[in-house]
Amino acid sequence: MKKILIAQDYDPSSQKIAEAGFSIAQSMNAGITLLHVISDDLYYSSIPFSPYMGFVGYKDVEVENLSNIELTEAPTRFLEFAKKHLRDENIEILIKEGDFADSILEGALSINADMIVIGSHSRSKLSELLIGSVTEKVLRHTTIPLLIIPVKNK
Secondary structure: OOEEEEEEOOOOOHHHHHHHHHHHHHHHOOEEEEEEEEOOHHHHHHOOOOOEOOEOOOOOOOHHHOOHHHHHHHHHHHHHHHHHHHOOOOOEEEEEEOOHHHHHHHHHHHOOOOEEEEEEEOOOHHHHHHHOOHHHHHHHHOOOOEEEEEEOOO
16 A cells, blocks of 8 residues: 545544544555545535634634635645644645545545545434435445544534
8 A cells, every 4th residue: 555545524533534544554654645525515504613633614604604715725724734633744635626425536546545544424324315425435436445434423
């Protein structure tokens, strides 16, 4: 393994996912790319953001107040905070726009990743049925080894 892609979202569990992927990459002496996918504006208004890894995010911001500049600059700041948290300046960052799963798969192919590290949020069965699972979609469509880090939201 020479290159590992670690998918990051604004959920506080991202720290656990980043740390697990980082640890594996270190043990294999592999390069790391942190990926964040920018989705539509409504996504950012529908979930609460809270501070973690030193990143504050958009706590209590209404969607109509978010500008396109903020939607593209915030992920860069977020991934830079994660990089700083992991204490490795060699970590690369990648930001893609679009469907979460499709963008993760495209990002992995674009960097020739040997492994994808992604979290699996424990959500209700109804939620999974109605909105689907990013992790499940990536699992079904990838040809690249996938490490799924289970994280439970409280």
